[in-house]
Amino acid sequence: MQAPELQLKWEHPVLTKLRLKTMEDPWSGMMVAAEQAQLMANLLRLIKGNKTIEIGMYTGYNTLSMALAVPQDGQVVACEINEDYINTGKPYFQEAGVENKVDIRHQTALKTLDELLEAGEAETYDFVFIDADKKNNENYYEKSLQLIRKGGIIAIDNVLWGGRVINPDKDDVTSQSIDELNKKLHKDQRVDLSMLTVEKESETQVSQLALAIHYLKLRFPHTPPDTVSSARSPLATEALQTVKMLEEKLKKLDCHFTWDLQKEEADLNFLEIKYSENLSVETQHEGNFRQRLLNFLAYIKHLQGFNDKALECLERVKKDSQGIVTYGNLAWLHHHMGNEAKAKLYLEKLSEISGAVPGPVKAELIRGVQSEKAWSLLWFSKKHYSRAKEIFQEALQKEPEDREWNTGYAFSLFHMEGLEIREDKRVPFEESSAVAQLKKAQKLNPDNAMIHVYLGLKCYKNKRNAEAWEHMRKALHMAPYNLNVVLYVAKFMKKEECYDMALEVLQKMLEKAPDSSRLHHEIANNYRWKAKQLQDIHNPQLLRHCVHHLEEGARLNPDFLYPQMELALRYAELKNCGKAEQKFQELFVRPNLKPTDLQAWHRLYGDFNLYRLGSEATAVKHYKEGMALQNISTEWRNCKNRLYKVLHNNRKDVYQIREFMNSLRRGNIVGTEE
Numbered sequence: 168m169q170a171p172e173l174q175l176k177w178e179h180p181v182l183t184k185l186r187l188k189t190m191e192d193p194w195s196g197m198m199v200a201a202e203q204a205q206l207m208a209n210l211l212r213l214i215k216g217n218k219t220i221e222i223g224m225y226t227g228y229n230t231l232s233m234a235l236a237v238p239q240d241g242q243v244v245a246c247e248i249n250e251d252y253i254n255t256g257k258p259y260f261q262e263a264g265v266e267n268k269v270d271i272r273h274q275t276a277l278k279t280l281d282e283l284l285e286a287g288e289a290e291t292y293d294f295v296f297i298d299a300d301k302k303n304n305e306n307y308y309e310k311s312l313q314l315i316r317k318g319g320i321i322a323i324d325n326v327l328w329g330g331r332v333i334n335p336d337k338d339d340v341t342s343q344s345i346d347e348l349n350k351k352l353h354k355d356q357r358v359d360l361s362m363l364t365v366e367k368e369s370e371t372q373v374s375q376l377a378l379a380i381h382y383l384k385l386r387f388p389h390t391p392p393d394t395v396s397s398a399r400s401p402l403a404t405e406a407l408q409t410v411k412m413l414e415e416k417l418k419k420l421d422c423h424f425t426w427d428l429q430k431e432e433a434d435l436n437f438l439e440i441k442y443s444e445n446l447s448v449e450t451q452h453e454g455n456f457r458q459r460l461l462n463f464l465a466y467i468k469h470l471q472g473f474n475d476k477a478l479e480c481l482e483r484v485k486k487d488s489q490g491i492v493t494y495g496n497l498a499w500l501h502h503h504m505g506n507e508a509k510a511k512l513y514l515e516k517l518s519e520i521s522g523a524v525p526g527p528v529k530a531e532l533i534r535g536v537q538s539e540k541a542w543s544l545l546w547f548s549k550k551h552y553s554r555a556k557e558i559f560q561e562a563l564q565k566e567p568e569d570r571e572w573n574t575g576y577a578f579s580l581f582h583m584e585g586l587e588i589r590e591d592k593r594v595p596f597e598e599s600s601a602v603a604q605l606k607k608a609q610k611l612n613p614d615n616a617m618i619h620v621y622l623g624l625k626c627y628k629n630k631r632n633a634e635a636w637e638h639m640r641k642a643l644h645m646a647p648y649n650l651n652v653v654l655y656v657a658k659f660m661k662k663e664e665c666y667d668m669a670l671e672v673l674q675k676m677l678e679k680a681p682d683s684s685r686l687h688h689e690i691a692n693n694y695r696w697k698a699k700q701l702q703d704i705h706n707p708q709l710l711r712h713c714v715h716h717l718e719e720g721a722r723l724n725p726d727f728l729y730p731q732m733e734l735a736l737r738y739a740e741l742k743n744c745g746k747a748e749q750k751f752q753e754l755f756v757r758p759n760l761k762p763t764d765l766q767a768w769h770r771l772y773g774d775f776n777l778y779r780l781g782s783e784a785t786a787v788k789h790y791k792e793g794m795a796l797q798n799i800s801t802e803w804r805n806c807k808n809r810l811y812k813v814l815h816n817n818r819k820d821v822y823q824i825r826e827f828m829n830s831l832r833r834g835n836i837v838g839t840e841e
Contacts, residue, residue: 178205179235181263182228188255189226193482194475196506199229199298199324206363207296207322208236214320216293220244220283222276222307223299227256227269233294234265243269244283246276246299277303280310290316298324301341302472304348312357323348326362329505330411338429340472341503416514417502421536422495423466423543430470433548436726438467442546444683448650458488459539462496463546474504491517491532492539537562541575545582555579570611574618577604581621596629616646620655627659635659643672648679650686657689666697684724691716691730695737705740713737728754728764732771739779747775763800769793770802773809787813787822794831 178186178201189198207229211219217237224230224247234243247253253271260266272279276299295311297304304323311321326332328345335342352360418425442464446457465480477500484493498513520532541558544551556579562572580601584594596602602625609618623638639656646652653676660669673690680686694713698706717734720727735750751772760768769789777786786809793806814824 179232179263181259182231182235184262185226185228185231185256185259188259189228192226192255194478196504196509197225197475199225201228203324204229204232207294208232210320210322211236211294214293214318216319217241218244218292219294220246220280220292220296220311220314222246222280222295222297222311224252224256224271225298226252227260229296229298230256230269231259231263231265233296234260234268235263237268239268241268244279245269245271246279247271247273248275277306277310280307280314283314284310289313292316293319295319295321296324297321300472301325301328302344304344305351308348308351321358323352325505329502329507331503338424338470339503340430340470341474344472413502413507413510413514417499417510420495420498420517421540422492422499423462424469424496424499426540426543428466428470428543428547428551432550435467435471436724438547439464439471440684440724440727442467444680444685445650447682448648448680455488455535458484458490458493459542462492462539463543465496465500466543469500469503474500478504490539491520491536494520534562538571538575541579545575545579549582552579552583556583568611570608573604573608574612574615577601577608577618578621580604581625585624593628596625596631599625601625614645616642616649616652619645620652623659624655627662632663636663648676650676650680650683654685654689657693661689661693661696664696664700666693666700669693670697682723684720684727687716687720687723688727688730691720691733695733707741710737710741714741728757728760729767732768736771736775736779739775744779747779751775762796763802766793766796766800766802766806769796770806770809773806777809777813783813783817784822787824791827794827 182201182204186198186201189195210216211233218241219233219237221230221233221243224245227245227247230243230245234241237243250273253273257266257271260269272282290313292311292314293316295315297307297311299307308321308323315321326345326349328342331339331342332346332349335346352358442460446460446464461480461484465477465484468474468477468480481493481497481500484490485497494513494517498510498517501507501509501513521529537558541555541562544555544558556576559572559576559579563569563576566572584599584601594601602622605618605622605625608615609622612618619638619642623635623642626632626635626638639659642652643656653672657669657673660666660672670690670693673686673693677683677686677690691713694709694716695704698704698709698713701709703709714734714737717730717737721731721734725731731750731754735747735754738744738750739747751768755768755772769792773786773789773793776782776789790806790809790813794803794810797803810824810828813822814820
C-alpha cells in the first residue's frame, strides 16, 4: 500500500489532518475514501442538501466533509457507538468551525433513527450515508427511506464487498446481509438506483457506492436493474478474480474460519458472554490458554457480525503470539472486512513461518494448532464433541502420558456422556469411561480444578453426595476466583439446598467480576430459592435482592431473555403487575425471537395471567400457543402440565383442552386462535 498523500488537490486542510490522523489507527481501512467523500459532498451541493445523516461516523472524515458542504444552518446527524472514534474527530470539527453543524449521537444508529422518526422528522432529510455494521443494513435502509425527502439520496457503501457478495459463504454473515439488501434494492420501486466504483488515488483499492434516489425517476430504460452484474466494469471483474484466487489460498489455512463451525449450531450470545466474562477475570487464564480464548471469542464476534470487535480480540492476541491460528484468523477476517492487502500480508507471514522454522519448532506449532482446534470444537457446541474427542484420542496414541491430551479427552468424554438426560439411560459411575479418564487426568494434571468439578458432578449424578462435596470443595479451594469453577460449585450447592453457602461463594466472586451477568442471574436464583426454603416466597427483602440482580443481569446481557421473563414474574410478586405486563410485552416484540424463547414466553406469561391476574382463559391460550411450537424445549412439557392442571380443576373442559391435545397428537395444530 502506498503512503497516504499529504493533501489532495480538492481537500480542505483540516480534512487532510483528520485523514492522516485516522491513518494511524489499526482499522483505518474503515475510513471512507477521500474521493468518495468528495463525490458525496458534491452531490449534497447539487441537490442543495441541508440535513444529512451519517450512519457509522468512525473518526468523522466524511462527517467533516459533509459538514463543510452543507450551508451554515445545515445539520449532520452522526451516528457512532465508539467513544474513542468520537473523541478523535471532535477537535477537527472545532478546528474547521463546523462543530455547530454536527450532531453526534453516541448510541446505536437504530436508536437514533427511531428517535428522529418519533420527533416527527420523517421526510425532512436530504441525504443519508450508510456505512456501519452490515447485518443491520436493511434496517438502516428502511428507516432512512422514512426519513429522506422525495428526491433525496441514500448512499450505501461497500455494496460489492470485494466480490464476496457473489455466492457468499454460509458462515459469512456480513456478505449475506449485503447481498440480501442488494437484491432488495434492485427490485425496490420506491427508489432509482445507481452503483459506482470509486478507486482511491492513494491506494490500490476500489470502493463501491450504491445511490438510492428516492422517488426520482432517472433510471435509463435500456438498463434493467437485474442486468447490473452483466454490465460489470473491467476493474470490478479484475477485482472479483483477485478475490477468488485469494479465497482459494484462505481455504487451505488451519483456523477457526476453516473448521466448519457454523453459527446455526451454537448459541452465539451465550458463548460471547461466557468467554468475554471469563477473560475479564485477569488471574483466570494465562499464556497460551488466554490467547486461545481470545482467538475463539474473535470468531464468535465475527459470526455475530461484529468484525471490528473481532479484530480487537485478534490484535490483543497478536501482541503476545504470532501463531498459525491467529494469523489465519487475521487473514480471513481482513478478507471479510474487504481489506485484501492485509489478508495477503498475513498469508505471506504464514508462508514465511512454514518455510523458515526448523522441524522441531514446526512440529510444536502443528501440535498447537491441533490443540486449539480440539478445544474450540469442544467449546463451540455439542455437535462437535465427538470431533474434539477424536483429535484428543489420536494425539494420545502418540503421547499417552501428556496431561493436556488426557485432560481434553476426559472433558470430551464427560460432555458426551452428559448429553443423556434420562436417569435410566445414564452410564453408571463404575462403568463410566469419562470417570476413569477424569481420574487419570487428575493424576497427570493435579492443579486443574475443573477436573474435580466434573468428577464431583459425576458423583452427584450417581448419588455419591459425600464424594461430590469433597471434589467441589477441592475445586473451590484450588480456584476460588475461576468464574466457571465458582458457577459450577454454586449451582451444585443450590441443588443441595445450601443457598446461604452458595450466595457467599457467588458474592465473593462478584467482587472480582462485578459485570458478570451469569453471576447476577445465579445470585438472583439463590435468593428466590432461599425464599421458598423459608416458605416465604413473598419475602420483600429477598424479592428485592432477587429483582436487583435480575435487573443487573438484564442490563449486562440484554439478549438473554429467560431471566428477564423471570424478572417480570418477580415484579408481579412485588405487586407491580403493570411493570410485569410492560416487561412481558417488551420481550414479546423483540425482533428475531428464537422459538425456544417464544415457547418460554408463552409459558411464563401464562403463569403470570393464571397466578397473578386470575385470567385462566388467557393463561390457557398461551399454554396452547407454547405447545403448538412443538417439543423444542422443556417448556413444552411445562405448558402441557399446566393445561392438564387446569383440566383437572375444570372437569367440564370449557377450554377444549382435550380436543386440543388430540389435535396436537394428530399433528393438526400449527397455532391457536384468539
